[in-house]
Amino acid sequence: xxxxxxxxxxxxxxxxxxxxxxxxxxxxxxxxxxxxxxxxxxxxxxxxxxxxxxxxxxxxxxxxxxxxxxxxxxxxxxxxxxxxxxxxxxxxxxxxxxxxxxxxxxxxxxxxxxxxxxxxxxxxxxxxxxxxxxxxxxxxxxxxxxxxxxxxxxxxxxxxxxxxxxxxxxxxxxxxxxxxxxxxxxxxxxxxxxxxxxxxxxxxxxxxxxxxxxxxxxxxxxxxxxxxxxxxxxxxxxxxxxxxxxx
Amino acid sequence: xxxxxxxxxxxxxxxxxxxxxxxxxxxxxxxxxxxxxxxxxxxxxxxxxxxxxxxxxxxxxxxxxxxxxxxxxxxxxxxxxxxxxxxxxxxxxxxxxxxxxxxxxxxxxxxxxxxxxxxxxxxxxxxxxxxxxxxxxxxxxxxxxxxxxxxxxxxxxxxxxxxxxxxxxxxxxxxxxxxxxxxxxxxxxxxxxxxxxxxxxxxxxxxxxxxxxxxxxxxxxxxxxxxxxxxxxxxxxxxxxxxxxxxxxxxxxxxxxxxxxxxxxxxxxxxxxxxxxxxxxxxxxxxxxxxxxxxxxxxxxxxxxxxxxxxxxxxxxxxxxxxxxxxx
Numbered sequence: 001x002x003x004x005x006x007x008x009x010x011x012x013x014x015x016x017x018x019x020x021x022x023x024x025x026x027x028x029x030x031x032x033x034x035x036x037x038x039x040x041x042x043x044x045x046x047x048x049x050x051x052x053x054x055x056x057x058x059x060x061x062x063x064x065x066x067x068x069x070x071x072x073x074x075x076x077x078x079x080x081x082x083x084x085x086x087x088x089x090x091x092x093x094x095x096x097x098x099x100x101x102x103x104x105x106x107x108x109x110x111x112x113x114x115x116x117x118x119x120x121x122x123x124x125x126x127x128x129x130x131x132x133x134x135x136x137x138x139x140x141x142x143x144x145x146x147x148x149x150x151x152x153x154x155x156x157x158x159x160x161x162x163x164x165x166x167x168x169x170x171x172x173x174x175x176x177x178x179x180x181x182x183x184x185x186x187x188x189x190x191x192x193x194x195x196x197x198x199x200x201x202x203x204x205x206x207x208x209x210x211x212x213x214x215x216x217x218x219x220x221x222x223x224x225x226x227x228x229x230x231x232x233x234x235x236x237x238x239x240x241x242x243x244x245x246x247x
Numbered sequence: 248x249x250x251x252x253x254x255x256x257x258x259x260x261x262x263x264x265x266x267x268x269x270x271x272x273x274x275x276x277x278x279x280x281x282x283x284x285x286x287x288x289x290x291x292x293x294x295x296x297x298x299x300x301x302x303x304x305x306x307x308x309x310x311x312x313x314x315x316x317x318x319x320x321x322x323x324x325x326x327x328x329x330x331x332x333x334x335x336x337x338x339x340x341x342x343x344x345x346x347x348x349x350x351x352x353x354x355x356x357x358x359x360x361x362x363x364x365x366x367x368x369x370x371x372x373x374x375x376x377x378x379x380x381x382x383x384x385x386x387x388x389x390x391x392x393x394x395x396x397x398x399x400x401x402x403x404x405x406x407x408x409x410x411x412x413x414x415x416x417x418x419x420x421x422x423x424x425x426x427x428x429x430x431x432x433x434x435x436x437x438x439x440x441x442x443x444x445x446x447x448x449x450x451x452x453x454x455x456x457x458x459x460x461x462x463x464x465x466x467x468x469x470x471x472x473x474x475x476x477x478x479x480x481x482x483x484x485x486x487x488x489x490x491x492x493x494x495x496x497x498x499x500x501x502x503x504x505x506x507x508x509x510x511x512x513x514x515x516x517x518x519x520x521x522x523x524x525x526x527x528x529x530x531x532x533x534x535x536x537x538x539x540x541x542x543x544x545x546x547x548x549x550x551x552x553x554x555x556x557x558x559x560x561x562x563x564x565x566x567x568x569x570x571x572x573x574x575x
Contacts, residue, residue, distance in 0.1 A: 051449065053445065053448075053449065072448065072453075073445075073448045073449050074448045074449075074450075074451050074452055074453045077448075077449065077450065077451035078451055082449070082450075082451075083449055085446070085449070089443050089445070089446035089449075090442075090443075090446075091438065091439050091442035091443060091446065091447075092442050092443075093438060093441070093507075094438065094439075094442065098435070098438075101435060102435055102436070102439045102447070102450045102451075102452065103450045103451070105432045105435060105436075106432075106436060106439075106451035106452045107450070107451045108451070156450060157450075160450060160451055
């Protein structure tokens with residue numbers, strides 16, 4: 001299938017330190033791609049650059065054939081890229097319903113407008129039902145549990161109708177059963193036609209959901225390939241747990 | 248109490264009351280001049296309407312979007328001077344209000360384009376600087392008489408009732424704009440920015456453009472308020488309409504009444520207007536002390552201002568009534 005996102009030699013320096021160094025890869029449309037790597041590998045920085053929260057120092061990012069290098073985050077959302085945050089960031093003065101409404105009414109061009117025709121309320125209900133928090137619609141977002149906040153973050157992001165969804169550790173801090181239901185949800189979203197890049201520390205989550213895995217280490221792309229292959233790649237193992245001692 | 252109680256659907260009676268109260272108030276204010284309330288009381292009410300307009304306008308930017316500005320005297324003053332010069336130039340006073348709005352809007356863009364790149368307290372600080380700069384320029388501007396002020400001469404008899412209704416229409420316009428914005432997509436975006444600007448941008452809200460737009464609407468309303476005031480006062484000076492004290496007053500009213508609400512700024516403007524005009528005449532310095540105490544109390548105990556206090560009272564009464572039904 002065609003590449004929906006293409007990164008070419010993306011580099012990001014923070015005060016002379018390379019957070020990302022010459023990272024290139026392609027994401028095929030309709031896949032769930034895992035982005036893994038040890039702490040500080042540059043996963044979240046890469047997300048911020050793709051989503052427009054930060055501009056790369058150099059390199060080029062192409063989305064659906066369009067150069068989107070350095071565009072502002074709201075423009076990336078309008079183009080069809082939306083992200084979640086590792087630490088959830090709900091709009092605290094709003095109810096769950098209103099949070100989702102923001103994503104719906106300001107999201108991808110053509111996505112939200114289409115939704116409005118059938119009524120915003122119904123769209124919000126459908127999204128809340130999809131992520132499983134429909135019973136919390138009128139609750140203040142300040143009263144939600146960590147798990148429900150993760151779901152709200154996901155709901156708000158989905159409401160923007162992205163073609164490319166960037167998920168930053170949506171399973172961190174969740175229980176086994178909560179995690180299982182979120183992963184199931186990701187597979188459903190992918191089947192609905194959304195491409196997903198998924199940052200995760202939990203390798204079991206990656207193995208069970210992703211079609212393809214990209215491994216980052218110290219800001220460089222270490223390897224990429226099918227998840228089973230990455231699991232046994234010596235370079236990947238070394239990055240995570242170190243080198244075998246020399247005899 | 249569970250958090251759900253607060254967002255539970257309200258009873259029909261309460262909703263009718265809530266929608267009906269503003270209309271009732273408007274009707275009373277419309278009929279008031281028919282009864283003989285006297286020139287002085289009419290004047291106090293007129294000035295209060297002007298204050299309410301500025302207060303509601305400030306809240307659109309400072310409350311809804313969370314961008315506190317100390318520079319609204321700029322718009323008030325520019326509106327006042329624009330109308331004054333235009334009226335003396337022979338233009339219909341009501342048309343000059345449109346000019347006042349246009350000039351204030353332009354000024355808001357000049358101020359907003361650079362300062363909205365700053366965040367939080369830095370934006371507020373920048374507005375102080377701009378406001379002072381404009382005051383100094385106006386103090387030294389030759390064709391408006393500089394520091395000695397500017398007089399408006401109209402060759403029509405002074406009709407206080409006309410001013411009264413203009414002021415009332417102005418305040419009603421501001422409240423209507425505030426309600427419409429609050430309920431619109433634009434208003435939702437402003438709330439998102441107030442809560443978390445980055446998360447708002449990550450949801451597709453354009454923070455820069457939204458803040459500029461909120462600033463422009465607020466400036467336009469404040470400019471008209473300045474114009475309406477200038478025509479009534481017939482004499483304006485930089486130390487009056489452009490004073491830093493004016494900027495502070497415009498910001499105090501919504502804070503006293505309850506920032507980021509529809510009726511808080513109205514209430515705050517009402518209280519401020521009456522206190523300012525009634526008390527300051529009798530006790531020249533006392534009202535300053537009163538504001539100081541009010542602001543300290545609000546910051547310490549009730550950030551929601553008078554509206555927050557009313558809400559607290561309502562919940563207290565409701566709880567008592569609920570308690571009375573249950574056998575204890």
